[in-house]
Amino acid sequence: MLDDLLELTEALAGAERLETVLDLVLDSALKISRAESGSIYTLDTLGRHLHRTAAKGFAGGTCLPTQDHIDIYGADGMPNLRLPAALVVSTGTPINIADVNAAVGYDFTGLKADDRLGGTATKSLLIVPMTVLKDRSVGILQLINTRNSSGQISEVSEQGLKQLRALTIHAGICIWNTRILEENRRMKKQFDQYLSELPKQTASSQTRISTPPRKKPQGLIGDSPPIEKAINLIRKAANSDVPILLRGETGTGKEMMAAFIHQSSDRSDKPFVVQNCAALPEALLESELFGHVKGAFTGAGTNKQGLAHEAHRGTLFLDEIGDMPLALQAKVLRLLQEGEVRRVGATKTEFVDVRIVGATNVNLEEKIEQGEFRRDLYYRLNVFPINLPPLRERPSDIPKLMDHFLKQGAAKAKTAVPVVSAEAIEALMCWSYPGNVRELKNILDRARLMAEEGYPIQMEHLPPELIGPAEGSSGRMPPTIPDGDLKSIVGQYEALVIEAKMREANWNKSNVARRLNVSRRTIIEKLNRYNITRPTS
Numbered sequence: 001m002l003d004d005l006l007e008l009t010e011a012l013a014g015a016e017r018l019e020t021v022l023d024l025v026l027d028s029a030l031k032i033s034r035a036e037s038g039s040i041y042t043l044d045t046l047g048r049h050l051h052r053t054a055a056k057g058f059a060g061g062t063c064l065p066t067q068d069h070i071d072i073y074g075a076d077g078m079p080n081l082r083l084p085a086a087l088v089v090s091t092g093t094p095i096n097i098a099d100v101n102a103a104v105g106y107d108f109t110g111l112k113a114d115d116r117l118g119g120t121a122t123k124s125l126l127i128v129p130m131t132v133l134k135d136r137s138v139g140i141l142q143l144i145n146t147r148n149s150s151g152q153i154s155e156v157s158e159q160g161l162k163q164l165r166a167l168t169i170h171a172g173i174c175i176w177n178t179r180i181l182e183e184n185r186r187m188k189k190q191f192d193q194y195l196s197e198l199p200k201q202t203a204s205s206q207t208r209i210s211t212p213p214r215k216k217p218q219g220l221i222g223d224s225p226p227i228e229k230a231i232n233l234i235r236k237a238a239n240s241d242v243p244i245l246l247r248g249e250t251g252t253g254k255e256m257m258a259a260f261i262h263q264s265s266d267r268s269d270k271p272f273v274v275q276n277c278a279a280l281p282e283a284l285l286e287s288e289l290f291g292h293v294k295g296a297f298t299g300a301g302t303n304k305q306g307l308a309h310e311a312h313r314g315t316l317f318l319d320e321i322g323d324m325p326l327a328l329q330a331k332v333l334r335l336l337q338e339g340e341v342r343r344v345g346a347t348k349t350e351f352v353d354v355r356i357v358g359a360t361n362v363n364l365e366e367k368i369e370q371g372e373f374r375r376d377l378y379y380r381l382n383v384f385p386i387n388l389p390p391l392r393e394r395p396s397d398i399p400k401l402m403d404h405f406l407k408q409g410a411a412k413a414k415t416a417v418p419v420v421s422a423e424a425i426e427a428l429m430c431w432s433y434p435g436n437v438r439e440l441k442n443i444l445d446r447a448r449l450m451a452e453e454g455y456p457i458q459m460e461h462l463p464p465e466l467i468g469p470a471e472g473s474s475g476r477m478p479p480t481i482p483d484g485d486l487k488s489i490v491g492q493y494e495a496l497v498i499e500a501k502m503r504e505a506n507w508n509k510s511n512v513a514r515r516l517n518v519s520r521r522t523i524i525e526k527l528n529r530y531n532i533t534r535p536t537s
């Protein structure tokens with residue numbers, strides 16, 4: 001044990017990046033507790049939400065979509081102490097439960113939802129706080145289905161708990177230090193940049209800020225271990241003709257990576273053609289992809305080539321391939337297998353040489369179970385899957401992305417690059433970004449417009465979900481129960497919940513449907529019923 005601890009301490013001392021620290025801590029925690037899975041949640045600066053920053057041991061090795069963040073406070077503005085994670089953060093005391101099914105007084109809804117989605121069955125649960133400066137919480141370590149030395153699921157022994165406490169103390173300090181280090185680096189860079197631009201700004205109000213030099217891969221920012229891993233995989237696969245399936249939440253950069261695959265392949269001087277499979281109705285999508293012959297349908301006045309023809313010798317990127325209509329999937333499979341293309345209305349088959357890259361943010365395995373996605377297409381497409389990590393799992397990329405988007409926005413608007421206040425940086429560093437890189441970009445574009453030119457971006461220029469509810473208010477819920485019959489009162493609450501969740505999920509309906517455990521159709525129906533629309537910024 002002492003050797004293990006020494007080895008870990010040395011590794012932690014050498015780790016500069018938060019992701020590496022979390023990875024090491026989770027590995028050790030899983031080893032000590034023999035748990036089935038483990039997660040680390042870090043606390044945001046306002047102490048209102050826990051965000052899942054790392055997870056290990058889940059089926060497929062990926063994070064589950066439900067508990068990616070936990071709200072510490074309930075609608076009444078009080079800490080929700082029935083939530084085990086909130087209890088641990090608020091009291092700084094671990095909980096060590098042998099059987100959650102027999103434990104009373106806790107709210108295990110989030111865990112149960114994870115179980116439903118991941119096909120797991122949580123029995124024992126250990127949550128240990130991570131604290132620094134005596135009692136300041138920075139997060140929690142959560143372990144599921146911990147086992148005793150005979151391999152049975154049970155609570156963690158007193159000795160094991162002591163070891164895990166030692167581990168979380170180390171982890172807490174490392175998280176704290178890494179955060180400070182990252183923040184310092186960014187502040188220093190920002191300050192240097194501010195100083196270097198000062199004379200230019202005073203000399204002319206028409207200052208043009210030149211765009212940063214192009215990075216490799218073009219425009220793709222980030223060098224955190226998870227993104228480097230994805231880039232290395234892409235480099236390996238780029239020059240072969242195997243189909244690649246890019247998987248990842250919305251806004252993680254799948255389209256950008258598809259373009260990078262094309263640029264890195266020997267097809268780079270040939271076309272890169274993109275089609276979003278969810279954007280068109282079936283008939284139109286078929287004719288877009290495969291073309292049609294004259295007279296194939298009303299309005300088909302001439303023969304027309306499809307995108308598959310256009311992508312000949314190049315790459316065809318099929319975005320949101322999980323939403324491809326079932327009937328068309330057979331044609332895509334033939335394109336993949338044989339390069340076969342048959343235009344709508346044609347009797348003759350043509351052949352093309354295209355490399356297919358697909359992308360999806362839906363669970364294709366679930367779609368197969370529901371009979372909505374062909375198993376044979378899945379196997380053919382899934383030869384080389386690449387997972388693009390959500391932004392919350394690569395926090396060290398956030399400062400670079402912030403710089404990039406602020407410079408990019410300022411260059412477009414021909415204004416100076418705005419400075420960001422330390423408080424706002426901290427809030428931006430700690431958000432969970434359900435909409436990932438796209439959400440960060442949108443937040444910064446909006447903040448840049450809201451802050452007066454020449455003045456720093458402050459907390460008030462960030463969206464309300466990042467800065468928490470106003471002092472004295474109890475969240476988004478109305479402070480008093482409105483008048484009316486039960487149906488209309490419940491309706492008002494429902495509208496508030498849906499709107500808040502939509503905002504949190506960057507207006508991604510599938511994501512909200514999953515979080516609220518209802519169908520996507522229900523979400524669409526309720527958005528229409530309550531007339532909830534995405535605000536234009």
Ligand SMILES: Nc1ncnc2c1ncn2[C@@H]1O[C@H](COP(=O)(O)OP(=O)(O)OP(=O)(O)O)[C@@H](O)[C@H]1O
Nearest residue numbers: 219220221222250251252253254255256361437438
């Ligand atoms: N690593 C990155 N560096 C710079 N910009 C990025 C990066 N990742 C994503 N972006 C930017 O974020 C936005 C969303 O990226 P992209 O469209 O590639 O995501 P996506 O995963 O394909 O999203 P969706 O699933 O919703 O189609 C784009 O503006 C893209 O330029």
